[in-house]
Amino acid sequence: MATARFTITRTFAAPLARVWAAWTEPEQLAAWFGPKGSAGSMLAFDLRPGGEWRGRMEAPDGAEMFSKFVFQVVEPPTRLVWVHGFADAEGNRARAAFAPLFPLEMLTTVLFSEAEGGTRIDLSWEPIDATPEECASFAEMMASMTGGWSGSFDQLDALFAE
Template sequence: MTNNANVSAESTPELVVTRTFDAPRELVWKAWTEREHLLRWSCPKDFAVTYAEGDLRPGGEWKSGMLAPDGREFHVRGEYRAIEPPERLVFTHVWVEEEGPPPRETVVVVSLREEEGKTIMTFEQSGFRSQASRDSHRDGWGEAFANLEAHLGQHGRAIAMTC
């Protein structure tokens, strides 16, 4: 597995992460687009995914929820902008908050390339309000991608896995 995070020097921080998974691209694509997979990996360490729903088509909405170890709930939603199986997925990402300033919409691009039976994933997220927000997302996604790697390694086994 390779994990590289790059930070743009532009005024709007951007997150770029490249990971290599020992799994075929079609399986990694399913992990990003199918509910039964998303429920098993799409949260940080020690969190649990409570729901994952989506209308996988351009303009279709998606939403997900997570439960933190301290009992707090987090909800996120967005809209699919581009779907190019099994190579590229583009969607918006907005935290659903009940208090505070209006949430900031970011854009996520997931690109998948197969090489020698492995999948090289490039994850890009742009539009953060601040470097602190970008860094918090980098940490959360890093833990989620570790969950994804474990899920891909266990795919096909009857093992219940929690995030």
């Protein structure tokens, strides 16, 4: 069974250096990263291969979720790669509460490039060492992932408009 791969592309009306900063400076990330209506905070951010990005997100209903991302590649200003997953409050890897069969970890790749009128982002997610059931769950959630990332990108657009 082939592993599903999620991709999304968006062009932002901001120069490459500004978009890179919005993805790599914790204060800016906290302002836009996460689904619309959620509030988040950075618990740790160490931008280097092997460094962790840990965060807390609060949904509109008050539910908390924690994330832990481990950077694999940091190539300013064109490429970020990290292992993406959910965590408990202490940063230990945990299953997604909203979807127990969602893959435990995903490889996230974000490519940044200059484009007419701004900067293009090409983002991809691929399950890591996922079971066939986890891959199926991942594939079934593609529409939800598109909605989540689109909402985050809308918030990033709003940040650039300030």
